[in-house]
Amino acid sequence: MIVGELARADLTARLTGDGLRLRTGPVVTRIRSRLSSVAEGIALHYADYGVEEAEAFADFHVRIAPPRSIRRWFKPQVRFDFDGASPFHPLPADQAFPMLEWGLNWCVSAHCHQYLIVHAASVEKGQRALLLPGAPGSGKSTLCAGLVSRGWRLLSDELTLIDLATGKIVPLPRPISLKNASIDAIRVFAANATLNPPVHDTAKGSVAHMKAPTDSVLRASETARPRWIVLPRFRVGAPARLEPLPRAHAFMYLAEHAFNYDVHGRRGFECLADTVSACDCFEFEYGALGEAVTLFDALTRAA
Amino acid sequence: MSVSSSALRWRGVPRDAIAWRTWEGEVVVRNERTGSTHLLAPHAGRILLTLIEADAALGLTEIAARLEGDLAGRLAEQQSAALDEVLSEFERLGLAEPA
Numbered sequence: 001m002i003v004g005e006l007a008r009a010d011l012t013a014r015l016t017g018d019g020l021r022l023r024t025g026p027v028v029t030r031i032r033s034r035l036s037s038v039a040e041g042i043a044l045h046y047a048d049y050g051v052e053e054a055e056a057f058a059d060f061h062v063r064i065a066p067p068r069s070i071r072r073w074f075k076p077q078v079r080f081d082f083d084g085a086s087p088f089h090p091l092p093a094d095q096a097f098p099m100l101e102w103g104l105n106w107c108v109s110a111h112c113h114q115y116l117i118v119h120a121a122s123v124e125k126g127q128r129a130l131l132l133p134g135a136p137g138s139g140k141s142t143l144c145a146g147l148v149s150r151g152w153r154l155l156s157d158e159l160t161l162i163d164l165a166t167g168k169i170v171p172l173p174r175p176i177s178l179k180n181a182s183i184d185a186i187r188v189f190a191a192n193a194t195l196n197p198p199v200h201d202t203a204k205g206s207v208a209h210m211k212a213p214t215d216s217v218l219r220a221s222e223t224a225r226p227r228w229i230v231l232p233r234f235r236v237g238a239p240a241r242l243e244p245l246p247r248a249h250a251f252m253y254l255a256e257h258a259f260n261y262d263v264h265g266r267r268g269f270e271c272l273a274d275t276v277s278a279c280d281c282f283e284f285e286y287g288a289l290g291e292a293v294t295l296f297d298a299l300t301r302a303a
Numbered sequence: 304m305s306v307s308s309s310a311l312r313w314r315g316v317p318r319d320a321i322a323w324r325t326w327e328g329e330v331v332v333r334n335e336r337t338g339s340t341h342l343l344a345p346h347a348g349r350i351l352l353t354l355i356e357a358d359a360a361l362g363l364t365e366i367a368a369r370l371e372g373d374l375a376g377r378l379a380e381q382q383s384a385a386l387d388e389v390l391s392e393f394e395r396l397g398l399a400e401p402a
Contacts, residue, residue: 247326252342262338266322269333269340273324 004047012039014051019061021052025172025220026161027108030058031100035078038064041097044196045175045209048217060107064100066093082107091202098199098207101175108159108172109259115161115170116271117259122155122169123147125300128227129169131160131279133257136204139234139286142182145210146289147296149190154216155224164264164271167278168223173216175209183208189289227303229254229279238287240295250281311401312362313390315354321398323352337397347389351398360402363387 003011003022014020015038019030022042033039052058063081067090076093079086080103087106091099109117120133121144130152134140141157148154154173161170178186183198183206194211229250230242254272255261261268280303286292315321316336323332330348333340343351353369354361361369363383393399 246329248324248329248331248342251324251326251331252340255340261340265338266333266335269322273331276326277324 001051002047003042003049003051006051008039008043011043015039015042018054019058021054021056021058022046023050023052024104024174025156026170027060027112027172028052028056028058029060029062029104029107031062031064033064033096033100035064035093035096037094037096038100041100041196041209044194045211048212048214060104060111062100062103062107064096064103095199095202095207097196098177098202098209101177101209104174105158108161112161113260113263114164116164116261116264116268118160118162118254119158119257119259120160120254121157121176122160122224123152124155124169124171124224125152125297127224128300128303129155129224130228130230130296131169131226131254131275132230132232133160133254134232135257136179139182139232141176141178142185142234142289143232143286143292145176145178145182145186145193146189146293148176148213148216149186149193150293150297152296153219153224154212157212159259162226162271162275163223164267166223167271167274168225170223171216171220173212173220175211178208178210180205185289186210226275226279228299229276229281230284231282232284232286235285235287238285240286240288240291241284242295242299243283243285245281245283247276247279247281250279251276312360313354313366313393313399314357314360314402315351315393315399316397318355321355323348325352332398334397339396341396341398346385347392350386350389351393354393354399363390 016034019032021030061083064078067077067079077090078093078096079090080088080099120131121140122129122131132140144157155169156172157176163170195208198206198208200206320335321332328345330343363386
């Protein structure tokens with residue numbers, strides 16, 4: 001069963017009751033919330049995702065709920081609960097769905113140490129994965145959204161999972177987080193993309209999520225071999241330009257942007273080194289999504 | 304270390320105490336003892352690998368002699384200053400030590 005097959009009343013009953021056991025890639029999360037905005041966000045963004053039955057094992061148990069204080073009546077807030085603890089400060093109530101998304105990212109990045117986890121978007125074409133590591137504001141999510149709206153498969157927007165045994169990328173396709181100007185940029189570039197209304201005044205500015213393409217969700221069990229590592233940098237008006245990046249520098253960048261490189265010790269080093277060895281590495285500056293997509297499509301044809 | 308490294312003999316850490324990869328001449332090395340990972344420029348990488356592959360501690364002239372091509376030439380021109388600097392840095396990073 002998938003979320004989209006649940007009647008709205010059934011979805012709400014699960015969220016307010018024992019929890020919705022939602023499968024995203026290799027992860028099952030039991031989500032509970034009484035907030036309608038959370039139910040709406042899940043109905044919109046997770047319609048294609050699998051639902052596990054009530055007794056099924058869940059990797060994570062989370063809840064989005066108002067804090068137990070007077071703040072539930074005055075400037076309402078929400079908190080993210082994980083296994084009964086609240087690891088983050090509460091946020092304004094209108095940020096409930098973004099908080100769920102950020103919390104789900106944290107669940108994976110802080111706990112899924114069966115993978116080497118890199119802070120990178122990743123997309124696939126022809127069974128070859130393009131990794132887009134980057135700091136916030138680099139334009140990686142915008143580029144990722146642009147590519148998946150033009151036929152690339154979404155592997156992950158935020159957390160690239162590398163299988164330590166095989167070196168392959170394990171998909172974790174979830175909504176793509178767009179911020180500020182990139183929201184309208186994607187609305188213009190991908191008119192058919194599904195975005196929720198922006199939530200303003202978050203710590204990251206205005207935030208909207210783009211629904212992952214259905215095909216990417218359905219193929220979430222198909223791993224892909226890393227083939228390219230590209231460090232994107234968005235600059236207004238810049239022509240698309242791809243410059244070779246020495247592999248040793250790509251390695252250091254990935255290591256610095258991995259969540260658990262140190263956790264894995266030598267095995268993490270070898271896994272990351274194998275990943276870099278298998279890839280052509282570039283720095284990429286762009287100012288227009290159309291140009292960027294054309295360039296990456298050409299890259300796949302040349303390889 | 305106050306003694307000039309030019310007066311010393313040097314040995315690398317045991318081979319199993321580091322992991323490394325070389326790409327386009329540059330070396331990325333992970334020090335198992337510290338858990339740190341370092342990016343070494345080509346000349347520094349070659350010096351480290353020379354120490355690692357040696358059976359015994361080496362003096363500066365022996366290290367320079369084992370380096371090949373342009374690198375050896377560059378070291379000769381700059382006398383031993385560059386080698387001193389690299390070896391001192393290796394000592395700080397725990398990648399080599401005076402014998």
